[in-house]
Amino acid sequence: MRPVFAFLLASILSLLPLLPALASASRAAVACKRVNVLDANGGLNERYVVVARGLDNGIYYTICNASSGTCEPWKRLPGSTPDAPSAAWGFDPAQGAYNSSRVYIVVRGMDNGIYFGYIDLNTRIFSGWKKLPGSTPSRPVLAFDYWVFDMIAIVVRGMDNKIYYNIYFTRNYTWSGWKRIPLGSTIDSPAAAITDAGLHIVVRGSDGRSIWYTCLNRYSFQFSGWRQLPGSTPSAPSMTSDGYYLAIAVRGADNRVYISWGEQFKGWVRVPTGSTVATPAIEKVQWGVFQVAVIGSDGKSIWYTQVYSNGTQIMPWSRLPGSSPSPVALARTSF
Numbered sequence: 001m002r003p004v005f006a007f008l009l010a011s012i013l014s015l016l017p018l019l020p021a022l023a024s025a026s027r028a029a030v031a032c033k034r035v036n037v038l039d040a041n042g043g044l045n046e047r048y049v050v051v052a053r054g055l056d057n058g059i060y061y062t063i064c065n066a067s068s069g070t071c072e073p074w075k076r077l078p079g080s081t082p083d084a085p086s087a088a089w090g091f092d093p094a095q096g097a098y099n100s101s102r103v104y105i106v107v108r109g110m111d112n113g114i115y116f117g118y119i120d121l122n123t124r125i126f127s128g129w130k131k132l133p134g135s136t137p138s139r140p141v142l143a144f145d146y147w148v149f150d151m152i153a154i155v156v157r158g159m160d161n162k163i164y165y166n167i168y169f170t171r172n173y174t175w176s177g178w179k180r181i182p183l184g185s186t187i188d189s190p191a192a193a194i195t196d197a198g199l200h201i202v203v204r205g206s207d208g209r210s211i212w213y214t215c216l217n218r219y220s221f222q223f224s225g226w227r228q229l230p231g232s233t234p235s236a237p238s239m240t241s242d243g244y245y246l247a248i249a250v251r252g253a254d255n256r257v258y259i260s261w262g263e264q265f266k267g268w269v270r271v272p273t274g275s276t277v278a279t280p281a282i283e284k285v286q287w288g289v290f291q292v293a294v295i296g297s298d299g300k301s302i303w304y305t306q307v308y309s310n311g312t313q314i315m316p317w318s319r320l321p322g323s324s325p326s327p328v329a330l331a332r333t334s335f
Contacts, residue, residue, distance in 0.1 A: 048291060049103050049331040051087040052324040059085055059107060061119065066306065069318050077126055081107040083139040084326035089333060090144040090152065093170050103331045106140045106154055114140050114156060121333060132166065134178055135159055139189040146243035147196045155192040155201055161185040163203060184226050193241035202237045202248055211237060213265065229265050235279045242284045249282035249292060257294060261309040269311030274303065283330040293328050302328055
C-alpha cells in the first residue's frame with residue numbers, strides 16, 4: 001500500500017503548480033461570477049473603530065469594545081471635512097496581517113478634494129493625507145480587498161453625477177487613476193465592497209429613492225450593467241463584505257434600518273428596533289454577523305448594535321460617546 005500511496009501523492013503534488021493558472025484563466029473570462037464557494041468564517045472581533053465628522057467639521061476616531069461597551073477617548077486627525085468620512089480595516093501586504101494593522105480613511109476636503117490616509121493601529125500614528133486627483137460633491141467611499149488583500153478601491157460621485165473608481169494596488173503602491181463607470185449616475189455617495197468576484201457598487205438613483213447595483217470583474221474590470229434592487233431609500237446606501245459575501249444597509253422610507261445579505265439581494269430584513277435620519281454604517285463581525293452604527297433621530301447622537309443576517313439583534317442599541325452631524329464609518333480591527 002505504501003508505494004501506491006506515494007505514487008498518488010506525487011501525482012497530486014505535480015498538478016498543484018497548474019491550479020493558479022487554470023483559476024486565473026476561468027476568472028478572467030467571466031464578469032463577476034463567484035469563483036469560490038467557501039464560507040469565510042472568522043473569529044469574533046470585539047474591538048471596532050468608529051471614524052466621525054465632529055460638530056466642528058474635524059475628523060475624529062475612537063476604538064470601542066463591543067463586549068464591555070466602552071470606547072477610548074476620541075482622537076482628532078489633521079484636517080476638516082464637510083461630509084462623513086469612510087473607513088476600512090486593512091494591512092500592508094509587505095508586512096503581513098500579523099505585523100501590520102491599519103484603518104484606511106478617505107474624506108472629502110473643504111475644497112471638495114479627495115484625501116486618503118491611514119492610521120497604524122499598532123502605533124496609533126497617522127500617515128498624513130494624500131490628496132488624490134479629482135473632486136467630488138459627496139462623501140467618497142473605500143473598500144479593502146479581504147480576499148487576496150492586493151487592492152483598495154475608492155469610489156466617488158463625480159461633479160457630473162457619474163460614478164468613478166480608483167484602485168490602489170497595495171503590493172506595488174500604485175494607483176490605477178480614475179475610471180468612469182460606462183453607464184449610470186447618482187445624486188449621492190455610492191457604496192462599495194470587494195469580493196472574490198470583483199468590485200461591487202450600489203447607488204441611489206437619480207430619482208432620489210431607487211437602489212441600483214453593479215459589479216466590475218476582478219481581473220478585467222468589465223462592467224456587468226446596472227440592476228435595480230427592490231425597495232427604496234431616502235439616503236445613500238452602505239455596503240460591506242467578508243471577501244465572499246455582501247451585505248447592504250439602507251435607511252428605509254420609514255427611517256428604520258434594513259439589511260440585505262447574500263449574493264442576489266432578493267429582499268430586505270428590518271432591524272427590529274431603532275431608527276435613523278441618515279445612512280447607516282455596516283461592517284462584518286463574523287460570517288452572518290454584522291455591526292451597525294447610526295445617527296439617532298436627534299440628528300447627532302451615535303448608536304451601535306450587532307445583528308444576524310436575518311435582522312435579529314444580538315444586543316440592544318447602545319449610545320456611543322460624542323456626536324456627529326453626518327453618518328459615521330465603522331471598521332473592524334482584524335479579520
